[in-house]
Amino acid sequence: MTHNAPRRAVLTAALAAAAAAATAHSASAAPASAAGGTAPSTLPVPAGHQATTPDDAPVDYHGWTSYPDWLFGEHRGTVPVPGRRPGVRIARATGTLDYTDPHTGTTATWESASWTSPVHKIPHPASELISSWNADTPSGTWIQIELLGTYTDGTATPAYIMGRWTAGDGPDDIRRTSVDDQTDNKSSIWTDTFSIDDTSAGPLLDSYRLRLTLFRKPGSHLTPTVWRLGAMASNIPDRFTVPASVPGVGAGVELPVPRYSQNIHKGQYPEYDNGGEAWCSPTSSTMVIEYWGRGPTAEQMAWVDPSYADPQVDQGARYTYDYQYEGCGNWPFNAAYAATYTDMQGVITRLHSLNDVERLIKAGIPVITSQSFLASELDGAGYGTSGHLMCIAGFTPEGDVVANDPASSSDDAVRNIYKRAQFETIWLRTKRINASGGVSGGTGGVCYLYFPAKPSPAQRRALASVGIA
Incomplete structure (x- = not known):
């Protein structure tokens, strides 16, 4: 669960179509407990919101990762970097920015260069977009990602800032941050997500470019290097239920993903949102990073109180923390953190x-999923939440979900088996009945995928099958 559930609940509610907003109630300020959940285990589905098929819910991920990718687009002082892991970096500064960090109050001058992607035409008009990136940012450097979109009515979005990010948080670094209060009354940015305000009345997103600006201290020869920049654009309809899938190639496959509890960190580091239920995202990220044989060194974790178990989870919380969101649940910041480890994406x-x-599990790739639910909707969980991340490590022979659920009392209790149909519904829906009997949002199938910079052939095929190249 996330201590920031009310804020993430606002975000996920915004992702649902505004046609239902007039009757929606805000999410409960606190997760519904197992004892406090009063809704029946089978919730009524409002008329017009029955299950949809995948063809009714288009998703398009497009990324720029290869050397030819970086050759195209508009370079302003940037240059493609060839080699085993192609990217883009600063060749010469072409601009400066006086930036006052809203989280430290410090004003500093930064020199910059930029790369703007070619236009990507979305195969189906989109109501939401989430960008993500993989980069190296030496101390004293940072990056900004902007969305430059075109609506289906031919007009342009503002230059929306999707994130200001750096891997570190030292004295020479800005504080990584999302940017609030961005809107043009057609669409808005909700922490890490572009969302059409009213999908029933307004235009949708037709195409976009991503503008990447790389910053460094004036006169420095350091530069960020960005290896992957992409976005997921989708149009998931209002749905309270989804069709149940039939167990397939993953049945009976379980990956040896390490197990870490977020709950044993309760009260740790209030400056990073106080541990415990707030740390589901970095705890899940840590599990998968370690599954791939990566993780922070003892030297990197030396700042953690030595009496704390699993200091790598504290490390993940610190370096995924979004100083505007005031939490560790910024989805792209988690993906970017995972990619700071050697040869990870x-x-x-x-x-x-x-x-x-x-298909991903069969190829050896764990999947981190985002969902919200009442205690009565997921047998065996013992809690309810308006926003929670967990890791799917595999499936039972019958096709039920083997989840490393960090909302557990100890590391030993992290492995849980959840009923397939229940799990699929709480993850894929965009609308749900909350503990107060009102309507709240759901994430519509959001997930984190972490994998090697050079996947195996089987892993490449599995990733390609879900649109990731």
Whole structure:
């Protein structure tokens, strides 16, 4: 669960179509407990919101990662970097910015260069977009990602800032941050997500470019290097239920993903949102990073109180923390953190069903999913939440979900088996009945995918099957 559930609940509610907003109630300020959940286990589905099929919910991830990718687009002082991991970096500064960090009050001058992607035409008009990136940012450097979109009515979006990010938080670094209060009355930015304000009345997103600006201290020869920049654009309809998928290639496959509890960190580091229920995202990220044999060194974790168990989770919380959101649940910041480890990539996308997850699990790729639910909707969880991340590590032979759920009392209790149909519904829906009997939002299948910079052939095929190249 996330201590920032009310803020993430606002975000996920915004992702749902505004046609239902007039009757929606805000999410409960606190997760519904197992004892306090009063809704029946089978919730009524309002008329017009029955299950949809995957074809009714288009998802398009597009990324720029290869040397030819970086050759195209508009370079203003940037240059493509060839080699085993192609990217883009500063060749010469072409601009300056006096930036007052809203989280430190410090004003500093930064020199910059930029790369703007070619226009990407979305195969289906989109109501939401989430960008993600993988980069190296030496101390004293940072990056900004902007969305430059075109609506289906031919007009342009503002230059929306999707994130200001750096890997570190030292004295020479800005504080990584989302940017609030961005809107043009057609669309808005909700922490890490572009969302059409009213999908029933307003235009949708037709195409976009991503503008990447790289910053460094004036006169420095350091530069960020960006290896992957992409976005997931989707149009997930209002839905309270989804069709149940039939167990497939992942049935009986379980990956040896390490197990870490977020709850044993309760009260740790209030400056990073106080541990415990607030740390589901970095705890899940840590599990998968370690599954791939990566993780912070003892030297990097030396700042953590030595009496704390699993200091790598504290490390993940510190370096995924969004100083504007005031939490560790910024989806792209988690993917970017995973990619700070050697030869790792991180992507945010949406999947259509657990069959997509099965193909990834079969190829050895765990999947971190985002969902919200009442205690009565997920047997065995023992809690309810308006926003929670957990890791799918595999499937039972019968096709039920083997989840490393960090909302557990200890590391030993992290492995849980959840009923397939229940899990699929709470993850894929965009609308749900909350503990107060009102309507709240759901994430519509959001997931984190972390995988090697050089995936195996089987892993490349599995990733391609869900739109990741």
